[in-house]
Amino acid sequence: MEQIGIAMIGCGTVGGGVAKILAEQQERLATRCGKTLMLRRVVVRDPGKARPHIAREIITTDAKAAINDPSVSIVLELVGGVSAAREYVLQALAAGKNVVTANKHLLAEHGAEIFDAARKHDRVVAFEASVAGGIPIIAAILQSLAANQITGIQGILNGTSNFILSSMAESGASYADALKEAQARGYAEADPTLDVDGSDAAHKLAILAQIAFGVTVPFAKIERFGIAELRAMDLRFAHELGYTIKLLAEAWLDGKEVALHVAPVLLRHTDMLAQVRGAHNAVQIVGDAVGEMMFQGAGAGALPTASAVVADLIDLAVGRAQRTFQAAKLWSANARGFTLRAAEGVRSRFYLRVLVRDIPGMLADVARVLADHSISIASVIQHEALEEHSEQVVPLVIMTHYAPTGQFRAAVKKIDTLKGVVPPGVYYSVDD
Amino acid sequence: MEQIGIAMIGCGTVGGGVAKILAEQQERLATRCGKTLMLRRVVVRDPGKARPHIAREIITTDAKAAINDPSVSIVLELVGGVSAAREYVLQALAAGKNVVTANKHLLAEHGAEIFDAARKHDRVVAFEASVAGGIPIIAAILQSLAANQITGIQGILNGTSNFILSSMAESGASYADALKEAQARGYAEADPTLDVDGSDAAHKLAILAQIAFGVTVPFAKIERFGIAELRAMDLRFAHELGYTIKLLAEAWLDGKEVALHVAPVLLRHTDMLAQVRGAHNAVQIVGDAVGEMMFQGAGAGALPTASAVVADLIDLAVGRAQRTFQAAKLWSANARGFTLRAAEGVRSRFYLRVLVRDIPGMLADVARVLADHSISIASVIQHEALEEHSEQVVPLVIMTHYAPTGQFRAAVKKIDTLKGVVPPGVYYSVDD
Numbered sequence: 001m002e003q004i005g006i007a008m009i010g011c012g013t014v015g016g017g018v019a020k021i022l023a024e025q026q027e028r029l030a031t032r033c034g035k036t037l038m039l040r041r042v043v044v045r046d047p048g049k050a051r052p053h054i055a056r057e058i059i060t061t062d063a064k065a066a067i068n069d070p071s072v073s074i075v076l077e078l079v080g081g082v083s084a085a086r087e088y089v090l091q092a093l094a095a096g097k098n099v100v101t102a103n104k105h106l107l108a109e110h111g112a113e114i115f116d117a118a119r120k121h122d123r124v125v126a127f128e129a130s131v132a133g134g135i136p137i138i139a140a141i142l143q144s145l146a147a148n149q150i151t152g153i154q155g156i157l158n159g160t161s162n163f164i165l166s167s168m169a170e171s172g173a174s175y176a177d178a179l180k181e182a183q184a185r186g187y188a189e190a191d192p193t194l195d196v197d198g199s200d201a202a203h204k205l206a207i208l209a210q211i212a213f214g215v216t217v218p219f220a221k222i223e224r225f226g227i228a229e230l231r232a233m234d235l236r237f238a239h240e241l242g243y244t245i246k247l248l249a250e251a252w253l254d255g256k257e258v259a260l261h262v263a264p265v266l267l268r269h270t271d272m273l274a275q276v277r278g279a280h281n282a283v284q285i286v287g288d289a290v291g292e293m294m295f296q297g298a299g300a301g302a303l304p305t306a307s308a309v310v311a312d313l314i315d316l317a318v319g320r321a322q323r324t325f326q327a328a329k330l331w332s333a334n335a336r337g338f339t340l341r342a343a344e345g346v347r348s349r350f351y352l353r354v355l356v357r358d359i360p361g362m363l364a365d366v367a368r369v370l371a372d373h374s375i376s377i378a379s380v381i382q383h384e385a386l387e388e389h390s391e392q393v394v395p396l397v398i399m400t401h402y403a404p405t406g407q408f409r410a411a412v413k414k415i416d417t418l419k420g421v422v423p424p425g426v427y428y429s430v431d432d
Numbered sequence: 433m434e435q436i437g438i439a440m441i442g443c444g445t446v447g448g449g450v451a452k453i454l455a456e457q458q459e460r461l462a463t464r465c466g467k468t469l470m471l472r473r474v475v476v477r478d479p480g481k482a483r484p485h486i487a488r489e490i491i492t493t494d495a496k497a498a499i500n501d502p503s504v505s506i507v508l509e510l511v512g513g514v515s516a517a518r519e520y521v522l523q524a525l526a527a528g529k530n531v532v533t534a535n536k537h538l539l540a541e542h543g544a545e546i547f548d549a550a551r552k553h554d555r556v557v558a559f560e561a562s563v564a565g566g567i568p569i570i571a572a573i574l575q576s577l578a579a580n581q582i583t584g585i586q587g588i589l590n591g592t593s594n595f596i597l598s599s600m601a602e603s604g605a606s607y608a609d610a611l612k613e614a615q616a617r618g619y620a621e622a623d624p625t626l627d628v629d630g631s632d633a634a635h636k637l638a639i640l641a642q643i644a645f646g647v648t649v650p651f652a653k654i655e656r657f658g659i660a661e662l663r664a665m666d667l668r669f670a671h672e673l674g675y676t677i678k679l680l681a682e683a684w685l686d687g688k689e690v691a692l693h694v695a696p697v698l699l700r701h702t703d704m705l706a707q708v709r710g711a712h713n714a715v716q717i718v719g720d721a722v723g724e725m726m727f728q729g730a731g732a733g734a735l736p737t738a739s740a741v742v743a744d745l746i747d748l749a750v751g752r753a754q755r756t757f758q759a760a761k762l763w764s765a766n767a768r769g770f771t772l773r774a775a776e777g778v779r780s781r782f783y784l785r786v787l788v789r790d791i792p793g794m795l796a797d798v799a800r801v802l803a804d805h806s807i808s809i810a811s812v813i814q815h816e817a818l819e820e821h822s823e824q825v826v827p828l829v830i831m832t833h834y835a836p837t838g839q840f841r842a843a844v845k846k847i848d849t850l851k852g853v854v855p856p857g858v859y860y861s862v863d864d
Contacts, residue, residue, distance in 0.1 A: 021579055021721055032578050032759055128576070134722035136576030143575075143752065144560070144568030146464050147453055147742035272728065275707055289453055289739035290566035293729035296704065297722060307721035310579035318759045320575065323750045327464055 001030060004317050007041040007066040007097075009088050010078035011051060014102055014129070015042070017306030018076065023053035029310070033317035037310075041066035067092050074316055076309065077101040086110050089125070093117045098321070100312040102129035102305060108206035108219050115331035124325040126312035131204040132157055132281040134304030135297040136311065141211050141285070142328050148287030150212035153251040154431070157204040159279035159299040160188045160195035161227050161247040165264075166277045169235050169244060175228060187279045198224030198247065198262040205249035205260055208283075211328065212251065213258045214336040223343045224262035234353055234426060237381065237397045238266050243351075244274035245428065257341035266351050266430040272296075344406025349378070349430040352398045354415060355422040359394050362420050366396060369418070373411035375403040393422055399430065433462060436749050439473040439498040439529075441520050442511035443483060446534055446561070447474070449738030450508065455485035461742070465749035469742075473498035499524050506748055508741065509533040518542050521557070525549045530753070532744040534561035534737060540638035540651050547763035556757040558744035563636040564589055564713040566736030567729045568743065573643050573717070574760050580719030582644035585683040586863070589636040591711035591731040592620045592627035593659050593679040597696075598709040601667050601676060607660060619711045630656030630679065630694040637681035637692055640715075643760065644683065645690045646768040655775045656694035666785055666858060669813060669829045670698050675783075676706035677860065689773035698783050698862040704728075776838025781810070781862040784830045786847060787854040791826050794852050798828060801850070805843035807835040825854055831862065 006022075008015055022029070022039050030036050042054050043063045051059065060066055067075055067088065075092035077099060079085045085106045092099050094117070101107070107114065107130055118125045128138045132155065141150060156162050163185075164178040173181070179196070182188035194200045202224045209215050227247050238245050243266035252259045267274040272294050276282040281299025286292050298304035315321035356362040359382055370377060381397040400408065408427070416423035438454075440447055454461070454471050462468050474486050475495045483491065492498055499507055499520065507524035509531060511517045517538045524531050526549070533539070539546065539562055550557045560570045564587065573582060588594050595617075596610040605613070611628070614620035626632045634656045641647050659679050670677050675698035684691045699706040704726050708714040713731025718724050730736035747753035788794040791814055802809060813829040832840065840859070848855035 017721070025579070025581075028581065029579070031761075034759060134719075134725065136572055139571065139576045140568055143747065144571045144743050145739065146746045147457070147461070147739045149457075149460065270707075272704075272707060275702075275704060287566075287739065289449070289735040289742070291730045291733075291736055293566065293727070295725070295727055297725035301723075303721040304723055307577065307579045307719065310721070311576050314578045315575065318755045320752045320755050323752050323755075327466060327750045329463075 017302030108203035129308035152286035197226035449734030540635035561740035584718035629658035
């Protein structure tokens with residue numbers, strides 16, 4: 001049986017999962033590929049560490065030699081980060097190797113360079129594991145939904161944030177306590193910044209925007225808000241109003257413009273995405289033929305992510321990935337002519353929570369500012385004074401009707417300057 | 433640009449959707465295939481009927497000529513049913529054409545014959561639309577989850593039944609009224625038998641069992657129970673206990689045996705499948721690497737199903753389908769060696785509802801029979817007399833612990849003979 005030689009660069013959590021599947025399921029994979037997937041080189045920083053499922057003699061610290069090993073035809077990039085990973089991937093393509101990567105950060109920032117290199121060297125880059133771990137969202141969009149123009153994507157793409165939000169909602173815990181629990185359970189890293197500030201979800205959204213709309217977005221242009229500022233009271237107020245707050249990565253097509261953002265969003269309790277709890281990921285997709293669909297599953301973890309990586313290896317072995325790569329023309333000239341819509345122009349309903357010192361007059365003042373910005377109010381909740389504020393501070397919660405984001409933000413800026421308001425006013429989009 | 437000629441046999445709801453996409457999205461599809469998908473022949477019974485999106489001159493009643501048209505390379509079988517469809521598919525393969533079909537009934541009953549013919553003539557049969565309409569479950573199992581052994585499948589695969597169950601649960605309507613509403617809305621046919629008796633879901637389950645486990649199951653061997661016997665009170669009692677009743681197609685792998693059945697099942701309210709309302713389909717899958725995943729979307733309808741059909745056409749045009757077909761070795765010798773487990777041997781928890789005339793003594797008698805069959809009781813609810821019964825008949829609801837199905841059924845058979853019991857005792861599996 002023909003052998004496909006693989007060099008794996010990086011052997012952390014996901015690499016360990018890949019090595020386990022390749023070692024334990026060799027027969028299964030051979031049946032499904034008609035070829036044998038052979039791990040030939042594993043590049044690590046510390047070659048002394050014990051690594052189950054990997055023969056000691058294929059472990060090396062020499063990435064260059066591994067990439068150029070003539071028995072290797074696929075380079076599996078699992079180092080993460082950008083600079084070294086970019087070098088390895090470009091070297092692999094230049095050496096005539098196909099590349100499988102799980103690196104969303106790399107593709108979000110250097111997708112065009114990498115895909116151009118792949119085309120130049122007539123090689124393939126496969127990246128199913130880069131978005132939503134075990135959920136086959138890349139294959140779904142590029143293959144299964146290829147008859148559709150995707151018109152909307154809403155994703156829970158960061159399991160850490162979803163775990164934190166779920167435990168805040170379920171137990172009433174503060175953000176800080178929920179984060180500590182996530183760290184204790186291994187769902188959040190010691191430095192959780194990229195997860196909780198929306199960057200990780202935005203990397204994934206940049207990739208989805210490319211495959212669904214063909215737009216190459218400078219990463220800095222994706223507006224993102226994280227969950228670190230979310231207060232338990234906002235989850236509580238949202239709940240009272242019939243909503244659950246989730247950190248969503250969203251892309252919406254309107255005419256020729258695509259709006260992209262990552263932010264906490266209020267979803268109706270009955271929305272399928274609102275039901276997604278714990279560290280799971282989920283992606284809801286709207287296609288112009290298929291309508292609304294949802295995919296849910298593990299967004300991270302050794303074996304779920306390895307499941308996606310090995311699927312890419314199989315796709316390369318049977319020759320499907322080559323055809324998908326050629327047909328999809330990713331990160332190339334923007335054939336579909338979609339452009340990015342600035343956040344200010346996106347219309348939405350909003351949840352606004354303002355802390356004020358004196359309700360009767362304040363409600364009138366806040367309502368006045370909204371009216372001056374042509375924003376109409378759908379409902380108002382006034383609450384009792386908050387225990388956590390020593391002074392007599394009262395939260396005022398307002399749900400608006402649809403309004404352009406820019407206009408709404410200008411109103412909030414103005415509200416923050418009102419006498420009696422404790423800034424900043426906190427607001428989130430509402431998905432209805 | 434190279435043209436791919438298509439003959440479409442049958443032009444009902446789905447055919448109309450396919451014609452619409454092929455006509456309106458020619459440019460989109462050409463970009464994604466690198467080839468032009470051309471409808472060359474449309475075979476119908478009534479050529480006089482107006483058909484939007486289809487040029488009059490390609491409409492014909494002559495299937496044989498359409499299949500043998502040298503400009504046709506793909507035959508799209510959308511007639512449904514078994515006998516004529518089987519002929520067309522076999523003729524097409526013998527004539528050297530690739531086949532795309534949405535026909536679950538045909539594949540469930542003649543899969544082996546059809547796939548053998550395809551292999552003999554070195555052609556491909558693609559069938560994404562045959563299960564769960566727009567949900568790409570076939571591609572997910574055969575490609576995206578190919579690193580996994582699937583160990584469990586639970587699917588809401590019949591939208592009609594799910595619509596009926598959802599409206600019974602939400603409004604308390606009787607089965608008869610909910611069916612009428614489904615018919616009025618076009619979700620159920622005048623003769624809904626195949627939908628509500630579980631046959632349609634069982635056809636789809638037979639296909640899923642083939643692709644996930646490689647088992648070819650004589651269709652009659654799949655045990656199936658429909659929803660026509662479900663009473664509003666059972667939905668109500670289940671609800672009180674924290675469960676929602678859904679018609680599920682299930683396949684579970686245990687060792688070397690696969691258990692398959694279609695039946696109403698009690699799911700916890702918090703289960704993702706319990707949230708699937710209306711005519712939607714959903715499939716939950718467990719893979720040994722990826723863990724639990726769920727796919728949800730439209731399971732029927734012109735455009736969602738056409739989305740899957742056209743995805744198959746694109747897969748053939750770009751050359752992916754050929755590779756998938758070859759690698760998957762479907763309906764061939766059972767390489768994986770799994771066999772079917774008889775229903776009697778499957779262990780489950782059960783919901784049992786018995787109508788009795790006199791509670792105190794009856795509970796003792798019913799409990800005695802269960803004990804005699806080594807079935808232990810988890811909880812009991814006794815309810816007030818039912819209005820709908822003129823005599824003093826009281827429902828007795830019992831939740832059991834795990835027990836082998838055969839043993840439990842024997843107990844129910846015995847309970848039905850007890851003096852004071854109004855047979856039959858009604859029971860459903862409980863998924864915990």
